[in-house]
Amino acid sequence: MDFSISERQRYWRDRVRNFMDAHIYPMSDTYERQVEAFGDDRWQVIPVVEEIKAKARAEGLWNMFLPPSAEHDDDAFHGAGLTNLDYALCAEEMGRLHFASECFNCSAPDTGNMEVLHRYGSKAQKEQWLRPLLGGEIRSAFLMTEPAVASSDAANIETSIRRDGDDYVINGRKWFSSGMGDPRCKITVVMGKTDPSAPRHQQQSMILVPVGTPGMTIVRMLPVFGFDEVPYGHAEVLLDNVRVPAGNLLLGEGRGFEIAQGRLGPGRIHHCMRTIGLAEFALEQMVRRLNARVAFGKRVIEQSVWEQRIAEARIDINRTRLLVLQAADMMDKVGIKEARTEIAMIKVAAPRMALRIIDDAIQAHGGGGVSADFGLTKAFALARTLRLGDGPDEVHNRTVARSELRRHFG
Template sequence: MEFDHSPRAAEYIQRVREFIHERILPAEQEYYAHLAEPGRTWTQPPVMEALKAEAKREGLWNLFLPEEEYGPGLSTLEYAPLAEEMGWSFIAPEVFNCNAPDTGNMEVLARYGSHEQQETWLKPLLAGEIRSAFAMTERDVASSDATNMQATIELDGEEAVVNGRKWWTSNAGHPRCEFFIFMGVTDSGADRHQRHSMVIVPRNTPGVNVKRMLPVFGQLDEPYGHGEVHFENVRVPKSNIIAGPGRGFEIAQGRLGPGRIHHCMRAIGAAERALKLLCERSLSRVAFGKPLAKLGGNADIIANARMDIEMARLLTLQAAYKIDKYGVFAAMSEISQIKVVAPSLCQRIVDQAIQMHGGAGVSDDFPLTALFGYARVLRLADGPDEVHRALIAKYELKKYQQ
């Protein structure tokens, strides 16, 4: 079994790491200061555009797509450690044009989109000129079971009529969000996994109404935002349906598999940043005559955090390897395993870092409260822990059923 990264991946890891620590992390203060100014909450900070242009010039662009026509052609396994590096900063993924939900939408359009859809929507996304959103979760049903979906896409001649109330539609507040990929029911009488379709809805289409941005632990996550969006008799061309009616679930599974690798590796990178802050604080602060690192069970906390990160990383890389070698559907159990493990360990380590910092840990002087919110939300996004545990158990029991 080979544990070394490929030479190509190792080179990109070094280049991405240097770019993040030398250019992105020092720019975070300027980025957030811009958003804090009156009237600029939902605008794109100029420093982001400067960083994106620099990353593009250096060939650190669209790293997540394995298709060589769109980027360097890195496999899921080769890209995974790059996602971990990006987890050190909330703004890093966009700098490299590797931020969700745009990554998932680009994957969908690259693999399932028509030529017209790719020309109109994929190319500007690949160039970083526009942003997009994915409208799936609904406010009125338990969206942990996607078959509960009430939103509809009705075919009317050469048009598709879209109706539904969606929420937690990430990127809906971004000033450059130009379209939604909307998932809804096209045939309620079909098999439960063939009832749904995905359709492209341009943001400026009549009947699309972004009602509000939803705060997460009191933060709006500007300039991206998580919107509640109402679609009321929205008419778009039938040709906007992706891959044809009834293929929504198939597309969703293909979209979410690699995306969960990205999420989990970013969570591991965030946990690494939290552990670094925890260790630095434990060595620099003295209480009762000793550094915090030598008080109580703090050494155990640090050791357990390191072991948890190493185990989660190996499990996530194994899932990435299986996706590359056997496809998403052969790696379903491993994908669900990492989706439970990585966000939970990230939340736990961030919480311990907050505790080590005392009052400073819950202030805005450190990124820990934002990291905690990120990790906690990730335990719900792309399926809650309970749903993934149920799937893991299902695959495990299958081994022993006659």
């Protein structure tokens, strides 16, 4: 069994790492100043990110999340051609800073929506929406979760998608619709029911709804642990008799679960590797702080309790990374369905690991840790949210448990 990084993987990882060192980390303070300068009118495009994006695209560090596919070899809509395993190492580097992924046009929910359009979209849908998304000209949102039902069971979703002649009419209420606050958000992927009488997993469909379609209203932007996540944000959205052409339906009626599985598998790899990058950031912050402070006559880093926490953090990061890379490798080799147990395991393990390390980093910073000065509160909010996003821990643990039971009882 070979655990070494291939020459190709090292090449792409190091290119991303070097680009971040040269162009992204030095602009972190500029990013925060520009957001602060917006004042109350905060939902704006951040200029420094657009400047960095132009440099990344010029260097070919663009759309790296989109894996190669023989089905689309002749397709004009393509990314850098990295496998899930190749890209996983790049995602870890991006995860160290919250706005880095967008600089490479590799940020959620656009990545998932582009994968949906790439795999399941018609030629017309790709031309209208995938092309500008791949170009970084527009952004998108994914509308699945609803406030009125337990959306961890997607069969509960109540939004209605009803055929009416040459159109579909959509009614429902969504929330935590990430990306809706961005002024560049022009298209949404909406999940709802086209046939409530069909078998349980054939009731759902997905449809493209352009932002600004009559009847689509942003009710409010939802903060997460007090962070509004400008300029992307998470919105509660009302869909009141929203009418779109029948050609906006993705793949066909009753194919919503199929599309969701194709969308969420790679996305969970991306999220988990970015989370490992976040944990690396927290550990680095913790070590620097402990080394710079003196208490009871010696540096805090020399206290035995902190040696223990640093060691446990390194062990946790390294073993979680191996787990995620194994899942990415399996997905490349046998597909999402066969790798579903491994994907479920990492979705539980990665955010829990990161939360422990971020919490210790906050403790190491004392009062400063719970302020916004060191980036740890935002990191904690991101990691904690991930225990719910793309499915809560309980659902993924259920998948793992059932797989284990099948091993013993068939």
